[in-house]
Amino acid sequence: MSVLIKNGTIVTADSEFTGDIYVEGESIKAIGEELEMQADEVVDATGKYILPGGVDQHVHFSFTYKGSKVRGFETSNAAAVGGTTTLIEFVNQVQGKGLVESIDDYRKTDADGIAMVDYAFHSVMTDPRPEVIEEIPKLADAGYPTMKLFMAYKGMFFHADDDAILNALYKGKEAGITVMVHAENAEMIDVLSKKLIAEGKTAPYYHAVSRPPVVEAEATRRAIYLAELAEAPLYVVHVSAIEAIEEIKQAFGRGQAVYGETCSHYLVLDREDLAKPGFEGAKYVCSPALRTKEHRDALWQAVDRKWINAISSDHCGFDYENQKHMGAGPGKSFADIPNGAPSLQNRLNILWTYGVCEGRISRSRLVDLFATMPAKINGLEKKGQIEIGYDADLVIFNPNYEGIISVANNLEGVDYCPFEGFAQKGRPETVFLRGSKIVDNGKYVGTKGQGRFIPGKPYGYVYGG
Ligand code: URP
Numbered sequence: 001m002s003v004l005i006k007n008g009t010i011v012t013a014d015s016e017f018t019g020d021i022y023v024e025g026e027s028i029k030a031i032g033e034e035l036e037m038q039a040d041e042v043v044d045a046t047g048k049y050i051l052p053g054g055v056d057q058h059v060h061f062s063f064t065y066k067g068s069k070v071r072g073f074e075t076s077n078a079a080a081v082g083g084t085t086t087l088i089e090f091v092n093q094v095q096g097k098g099l100v101e102s103i104d105d106y107r108k109t110d111a112d113g114i115a116m117v118d119y120a121f122h123s124v125m126t127d128p129r130p131e132v133i134e135e136i137p138k139l140a141d142a143g144y145p146t147m148k149l150f151m152a153y154k155g156m157f158f159h160a161d162d163d164a165i166l167n168a169l170y171k172g173k174e175a176g177i178t179v180m181v182h183a184e185n186a187e188m189i190d191v192l193s194k195k196l197i198a199e200g201k202t203a204p205y206y207h208a209v210s211r212p213p214v215v216e217a218e219a220t221r222r223a224i225y226l227a228e229l230a231e232a233p234l235y236v237v238h239v240s241a242i243e244a245i246e247e248i249k250q251a252f253g254r255g256q257a258v259y260g261e262t263c264s265h266y267l268v269l270d271r272e273d274l275a276k277p278g279f280e281g282a283k284y285v286c287s288p289a290l291r292t293k294e295h296r297d298a299l300w301q302a303v304d305r306k307w308i309n310a311i312s313s314d315h316c317g318f319d320y321e322n323q324k325h326m327g328a329g330p331g332k333s334f335a336d337i338p339n340g341a342p343s344l345q346n347r348l349n350i351l352w353t354y355g356v357c358e359g360r361i362s363r364s365r366l367v368d369l370f371a372t373m374p375a376k377i378n379g380l381e382k383k384g385q386i387e388i389g390y391d392a393d394l395v396i397f398n399p400n401y402e403g404i405i406s407v408a409n410n411l412e413g414v415d416y417c418p419f420e421g422f423a424q425k426g427r428p429e430t431v432f433l434r435g436s437k438i439v440d441n442g443k444y445v446g447t448k449g450q451g452r453f454i455p456g457k458p459y460g461y462v463y464g465g
């Protein structure tokens with residue numbers, strides 16, 4: 001199968017130009033002006049932008065909060081219609097199992113034959129016994145070269161103490177495993193939460209009060225010091241606060257290999273969303289908590305100036321009615337609300353409408369944050385770029401579309417959308433996954449199981465690769 005896409009504006013992380021792209025089989029074979037190849041399908045992209053398929057390096061299809069589990073890979077077509085063609089899922093180490101085995105098992109039962117876009121995995125170490133620490137380098141051979149540790153969830157089985165982080169940094173370095181942290185001070189959150197609940201302040205809004213910016217700043221700084229001691233790179237996921245940006249910026253300025261991502265919801269949603277009437281605020285309970293305009297402005301500046309190098313979704317498909325309500329009723333509080341919000345489908349829509357159209361980032365910067373840099377960070381060598389030899393993961397983006405974001409046209413399989421009612425400018429109209437059309441005129445047309453596991457290479461970008 002071959003495809004010739006003609007006359008589009010091709011946007012890369014460095015430049016944009018009008019041209020044609022010729023795809024043969026699964027990869028990009030030629031890029032140029034007025035290409036004359038014969039192809040099985042010719043697509044006229046006049047007036048449209050051609051972007052690399054997005055790489056979302058932070059999704060949760062297996063996350064469980066207090067026994068309640070999110071939607072899984074069966075909803076990954078939501079990524080496709082949102083222009084994302086590769087997802088990276090965090091897989092918790094199962095108690096009693098090894099790190100590689102936990103991902104292998106999950107992959108076989110929950111991703112292979114189900115995923116509708118390509119996929120890779122991060123390990124989450126939950127049981128840092130000495131033999132598990134010893135196993136860390138083996139993640140590299142298995143194609144899982146990244147590991148996250150949760151600093152934020154005191155009392156939960158997946159919470160990690162400083163010794164686990166430090167050991168992971170030391171051991172990970174031996175094989176080029178990038179250590180990632182969810183940086184929030186669990187002790188601070190615990191004390192504040194108990195105090196608020198004792199005062200009867202149990203509504204969703206107090207989730208944000210229980211985790212102010214200093215909670216994120218402290219843990220970010222601590223993780224940076226641990227990485228300095230281990231002389232290992234560090235990746236801070238879902239940065240949301242000015243203070244955390246500052247920590248990362250300063251560490252990077254001192255020559256330390258410290259990087260961070262933010263997520264689409266931190267760029268457009270507000271802490272006051274948690275105060276919506278009734279129990280509505282629960283829809284916006286995610287961690288770190290949503291912040292104020294001051295923090296949003298700082299985040300937009302940080303992504304524009306490359307202090308933060310990727311924008312992910314942190315997609316977490318918990319239903320409002322059946323799952324977020326775990327925190328409602330007598331004896332319940334914000335601390336019982338499953339953390340996380342669904343956002344798989346709208347990452348590009350948010351970045352385009354509120355980033356590019358509002359003049360906050362350029363189209364090239366969007367491509368870097370949405371696709372190119374996340375592919376590099378995670379060592380996905382054929383993803384995230386429009387280059388000869390790369391996978392033909394391509395988005396034909398129509399900038400003239402205008403719509404309203406709504407759960408009504410969302411494939412995430414969740415009963416609400418945190419961006420409900422937001423204006424949307426432009427949309428991914430046609431999407432190719434390794435040369436196969438999976439979205440046509442905005443509709444998903446691919447097949448279940450079409451996605452493929454993509455092994456990552458150790459230390460992706462962090463050593464300059
Ligand atoms: O609130 C969030 N972010 N939920 C998903 C799990 C995590 O902490 O990343």
Ligand code: ZN
Nearest residue numbers: 182237238287
């Ligand atoms: Zn997290």
Ligand code: ZN
Nearest residue numbers: 058060238314
């Ligand atoms: Zn997350």
